[in-house]
Amino acid sequence: MKKQPWSDEQIALLVKHYPTAEPQALVNMLGRSWALIKAKARKIPIARGNLDVSKKLEQWESRLNDIVDSYTSGTRIEELCEEFDISTSKLYDLFRKHNIDKKSTPVVFDCPDAEFIECYKTMRTLDIAAKYSVSVWCVVERAKKLNLGESPLRHKREALFSDDQLADIKHKYTVEGLSVKAIAELYKVCNGSIYRRVKENGWTQTPKA
Numbered sequence: 001m002k003k004q005p006w007s008d009e010q011i012a013l014l015v016k017h018y019p020t021a022e023p024q025a026l027v028n029m030l031g032r033s034w035a036l037i038k039a040k041a042r043k044i045p046i047a048r049g050n051l052d053v054s055k056k057l058e059q060w061e062s063r064l065n066d067i068v069d070s071y072t073s074g075t076r077i078e079e080l081c082e083e084f085d086i087s088t089s090k091l092y093d094l095f096r097k098h099n100i101d102k103k104s105t106p107v108v109f110d111c112p113d114a115e116f117i118e119c120y121k122t123m124r125t126l127d128i129a130a131k132y133s134v135s136v137w138c139v140v141e142r143a144k145k146l147n148l149g150e151s152p153l154r155h156k157r158e159a160l161f162s163d164d165q166l167a168d169i170k171h172k173y174t175v176e177g178l179s180v181k182a183i184a185e186l187y188k189v190c191n192g193s194i195y196r197r198v199k200e201n202g203w204t205q206t207p208k209a
Contacts, residue, residue, distance in 0.1 A: 006040060018046045022059055023085045034085070048085075060086055060094055067091075068100060076134070113146060120148055131188035161187075161197070169194065174203050 006014075010030055017026060018041050023034050030037060041048075060067070067084055081088055094100075111119075111132055119128050125139045132139075143149075161169065165187070172178040172186070173194075180198060184191045197203075 011040075011044075014040060015044065015046060019048055035082070060084065060090070064094070064098065067094070071100075076129075116142060117146065117148065127189040127193065130184070166197065169197060170201070170203055173198060174205055177205055 013029060014026075014037065017029065018037070021029070023037075026037050027034055032040075063084060067080065070083065071080060075083075077088060077091065080086070081091055084091075086094075116128075119131070120139075120143055123131070125143075128139045169183055169187070172183050173180070178186075180191055180194045184194045187194070
């Protein structure tokens with residue numbers, strides 16, 4: 001899909017309202033995702049540092065229920081920060097202020113116990129989290145509830161790949177030209193697991209004609 005260029009009017013609105021407007025207001029105003037809006041602002045560049053701290057706190061407080069609902073459903077911290085335009089430190093400050101504790105939130109993700117147990121024996125917690133789109137904490141807490149003990153792969157840095165999988169990863173990267181992120185999504189592992197294999201083996205991508 002071809003990217004829709006920014007009009008002069010949209011850029012003018014972005015410059016005027018980006019420093020102080022709420023993310024959702026900007027999304028509605030410009031008809032673009034928050035991620036695209038932030039990317040354009042960085043290129044101009046425009047900062048959001050002009051928004052009064054007390055105003056930001058007021059906005060986060062008003063959306064506290066939405067933040068908690070998203071968090072308790074298994075949304076990762078970095079995704080929460082992106083969605084609600086809040087830094088990690090401010091998010092944790094908000095949690096502490098309202099006595100929201102990780103340990104008191106439910107562990108929610110769709111995976112039968114038998115399947116989870118098998119994954120826990122053969123995969124790193126980081127890769128299980130990537131596979132089911134949940135936080136690492138959710139994986140660890142579910143393992144505790146099932147009395148699985150410490151993961152046998154807890155301290156292993158790389159995901160486990162068979163020779164056939166490594167050959168496939170190499171082909172996808174060097175011949176098909178897939179990005180590290182795209183391959184990681186296909187294999188349901190973190191980006192670093194693929195990136196390290198690429199660097200270790202010195203794989204390079206074939207330049208496109």
